Amino acid sequence: MKRIVLTIAVAAVFIITCTYSSFAGNDCLKKGAFILVQAPKIYSTQTLEEGDSVYFIAPSDVWVNETNIVPKNSIFIGYVSMLKMPIKGINAAMSIKITKIRLPSGEIREFSGKLSTGKSDIIGGELAPPASYNKMTHPYKSRWLWSGTTQWVPSGDYEYGQHRGVKPGQNLFVVVEEPYYD
Numbered sequence: 001m002k003r004i005v006l007t008i009a010v011a012a013v014f015i016i017t018c019t020y021s022s023f024a025g026n027d028c029l030k031k032g033a034f035i036l037v038q039a040p041k042i043y044s045t046q047t048l049e050e051g052d053s054v055y056f057i058a059p060s061d062v063w064v065n066e067t068n069i070v071p072k073n074s075i076f077i078g079y080v081s082m083l084k085m086p087i088k089g090i091n092a093a094m095s096i097k098i099t100k101i102r103l104p105s106g107e108i109r110e111f112s113g114k115l116s117t118g119k120s121d122i123i124g125g126e127l128a129p130p131a132s133y134n135k136m137t138h139p140y141k142s143r144w145l146w147s148g149t150t151q152w153v154p155s156g157d158y159e160y161g162q163h164r165g166v167k168p169g170q171n172l173f174v175v176v177e178e179p180y181y182d
């Protein structure tokens with residue numbers, strides 16, 4: 001009998017909690033959620049400086065349960081938080097911090113996020129191609145005799161890095177850093 005009463009009480013608490021949370025508007029974008037955005041114009045390390053303002057547009061609605069958290073054509077506003085110019089052997093790099101969201105109604109809300117390519121939060125920063133190659137012999141012993149093969153390997157001298165950026169219409173992601181409530 002005690003078991004049945006306890007089971008009913010636990011089930012009632014669970015149902016009341018779920019019902020209350022769905023009606024209380026507790027739908028939110030959790031930390032780590034990805035929101036698809038597109039760049040409206042070219043943003044390049046060649047033209048930007050640290051602290052410059054940038055914005056990105058959401059091409060579709062973002063729904064959580066039955067709530068439209070981020071309507072289509074919302075604008076994510078941010079700034080260039082890190083910018084490194086190209087040097088010998090390394091391409092330029094930048095990262096972008098998102099601080100606000102402007103809804104299509106004109107309302108501006110605080111938002112905490114960072115721009116991501118889907119692979120990395122840093123745009124660029126990869127190694128530049130090698131400037132030259134050296135021929136290198138790799139000896140090996142087969143069953144009865146020594147032999148070798150020749151391979152081209154980077155010489156250690158790399159080209160000067162290139163500027164990097166994003167193109168108009170390029171699909172990127174805003175990664176949510178703090179929960180965002182509607």
